[in-house]
Amino acid sequence: MKSIVKETEKSEYPKLMISKTNGQIVLFEEREKGTVVYAGTSNNDLGWTSDVWIMDCFEDFYGEVTLSND
Numbered sequence: 001m002k003s004i005v006k007e008t009e010k011s012e013y014p015k016l017m018i019s020k021t022n023g024q025i026v027l028f029e030e031r032e033k034g035t036v037v038y039a040g041t042s043n044n045d046l047g048w049t050s051d052v053w054i055m056d057c058f059e060d061f062y063g064e065v066t067l068s069n070d
Helices: none
Strands: 015-019 025-030 033-038 058-060
Touching: none
Parallel strands: none
Antiparallel strands: 015 025, 015 058, 025 033
8 A cells, every 4th residue: 555645835815705794705816806706695796806805704615606607
C-alpha cells in the first residue's frame, strides 16, 4: 500500500458567501469584491458586481449554486 500527502497553501478566496439578512449569495473573488449568483430577496440582479461589499453582512455559504442558461 502507498499513501502520498501533498499539502498546499489554502486560499481564502474565491468563495461563496450568503447575506445574513436577505439570502443573497455572492461569489467573492477577493475581500469586498464579488458577483451576485443568487439574488434572494435583495434588489441586486443576478450578475451584479461590486468591489465595496460590506463583509460583516455576509457569512460563508457551504451549499451549492447551479448556474444554467434556462
